[in-house]
Amino acid sequence: MTTMRKDKPILVLGGTGKTGRRVLSRLRQRGYEVRAASRKGAARFDWNDENTWEPVLDGVGAAYLVDSMQSDAGTSMSAFGKLAAARGVERLVLLSHRDWVVPEGEEKLPCERAVRESGAEWTLLKPAWFAQNFSEDPFFRGQLVDGEVVWSAGAGTEPFVDVEDIADVAVAALTEDGHGGQAYELSGPRLLSLDEVADEIARATGRVIAYRPVPPDDFTAYAARQGLPEDFTALLNTLFGWIGENRFATLGDGVQRALGREPRDFADYVRVTAATGIWHG
Template identity: 50%
Template sequence: MSKQTILVQAGTGKTGKRVARLLREQGHTVRIASRSGEPRFDWAEESTWGPALAGVDAVYVVPLDATGDEHEQLTRFVATATAAGVRRLVMLSARDIDTFAAVNSLVAERAVRESGVAWTILRPGWFNQNFDEDYFDAAVRAGEVLLATGDGLEPFIDAEDIAEVAVAAFTQDGHDGQIYDLSGAELLSFPQAVGIIAAELGREIRVVDLEPAAYAGQMAGQGMPLEFAELIARLYQRIREGKEAHLSDGVQRVLGREPRTFAAYVKNAVAAGAWN
């Protein structure tokens, strides 16, 4: 495909920053959607959407949140984008979203599918990078990780793999109208994943496992917004019940190789100074 101008939402996030880097390496023009960008983009101010989309060929779409209001907002954004001349949308969604109504991204997915332009939807599982760039980082550093997943298994996926799939959808033929379920190479429990990190670091990291309802209450008591704590607890309940214990072949189909392993991610993260 010819060189494009691509707007990347969540361009400093776990997948967005990698998508932006890979696109730039291929010579595409990348515009980061942010309140400090030029032109400025703010989800809360729809007047900023048009200027940010001016001259843009494609958008990496990352929904703002997992609640209905934000997804209705994304529906309006998609309409604005197509009206502005955007010809391709690649959306970051979530694995098994169509069987888990509590995280109802289906409204946003439908807006993308019905946009009238080329589209690809990515449905990944839990990111490896949640352990060092986001959710679990402080807990791993402190040496105690609070969970509610029991021995349930999850096919953790590397954000680098997600980004490579997204870039392929932007730059290669054959991905229009596709929904790719993305997983890592193996099934691991959360305690096993923490154990791999602990072994690589050479120190003990304690895992404390609660029932999901108790987890939500404790996290809310520590200052986490209750709605978010309850959402995470519901996700943990699915894992605890074995509902996420299956692999997907999206990475293999798009990239023609196996996904990165969790152990390889940990080695690279430690080498880069994670959890120091």
């Protein structure tokens, strides 16, 4: 049952991102007033400019949060979360991550702690790799157009999650009771290797697409030829390495718990996406 009042706007940070724009669309379809905030939008918001924070929170009843992805993201989220609660925001829904591995003594996911300690009702979304990265990220989509998925992920597996499911859970948490204090591990219904990913997309498109696993150093050289920034390449090597060692090769039950249904399968995502022709260049 929908319980969030419709006379209070819902704030969406990252409204042009993979999850944010889907959250915005769903909220609008349900008749909610939404406030999409970004550095260049009508509702200006910048994590690095605290003068932009209070105006976007004015009158807001709930907020969908995406952190700054900077080294001080936890500090910023803590200040913003407490300000939101003080301004009367009732619910905060944070797009987080599965638990990162960090050096001993460091906070694993400081933004999660910041939201939990904000004073508002909170929900954490902890998704696996987005299936939509293969179609909506230029680098990964480009690999498929070229017919070769080059990752330093070995034979590891990942339970790729459909972003549509993330958006459905986010909207439920923003607008319905029963999700407060929940940390939802969001994944697809099965584990897939990169070989299987390439095979499924190849079958759906009728094209030859192969997975070529490479060592991290070879991926670094490959990424440099593709024009990727060094820091992004280093991050990818870390994330690929975790896939290679099956660090997160487990299925989450967050979609089932939040929505009472099974998550969308990767094959469904591939079928729908292939029909658009996006992997043909």
